[in-house]
Amino acid sequence: MVETARHDAWSAGDSCDRYMGRWRRKIAPLFLDWFDPPTGLDWLDVGCGTGALSAAIVAQCSPKSVLAIDPSEGFLQTAQAALADERIQFRLGDAQALPAKPGSVDVIASGLVLNFVPDRTKALSEMRRVGRPGALIGFYV
Known part of the structure; x- marks a missing residue:
């Protein structure tokens, strides 16, 4: 039997961006307006x-730095x-x-991600671990 290659849109950035990117680009600025963090963090x-x-953070929040992580x-x-x-x-x-x-960080944000994380409790514990005292943690799904 001959196997055919499948395109996995959840690992190919351009394909996923065409599908989900339009929603991500619309909701991220709204989330940041609501979150309202201080600048320079x-x-x-x-x-x-x-x-x-990440793009919305840079455009709206004047961060000192952004560490952006993803498993893909x-x-x-x-x-x-x-x-x-x-x-x-x-x-x-x-x-x-x-x-x-x-x-090491002042603000931790996550957009449209936590519903894909197998152990959300562990992920939230990790966010607390890397946050400085008084860190802001916010996410949306």
């Missing part, structure tokens, strides 16, 4: 996907190609084992 974007929330290399490649801001660092990573030092 270190951010963590958990599950950055193709970069819609395809998504990260798409995000890096679209966002050439020196404040953003993209890194391969998992919400359940965040690649950040304890107490």
Whole structure:
């Protein structure tokens, strides 16, 4: 039997961006308006996907830095190609084992991701671990 190759839109950044990107780009600015964080802070974007929330953070929040993590290399490649801001660092990573030092970020945000995380309790514990005292943590699904 001959197997045919399937295109996995959930690992190919351009395909996923055409499908979900339109929603991500619309909701991210609204979320940030509601979240209303101070400027000049270190951010963590958990599950950055193709970069819609990271782009909105840079455009609206004047961050000091943004660490954007995602488990998909395809998504990260798409995000890096679209966002050439020196404040953003993209890194391969998992919400359940965040690649950040304890107490290293001021604001942790996640958009349209937590419903895809197998152990949300672990992911939220990781967010607390990497947040500085008084860190803001916000997400939407």
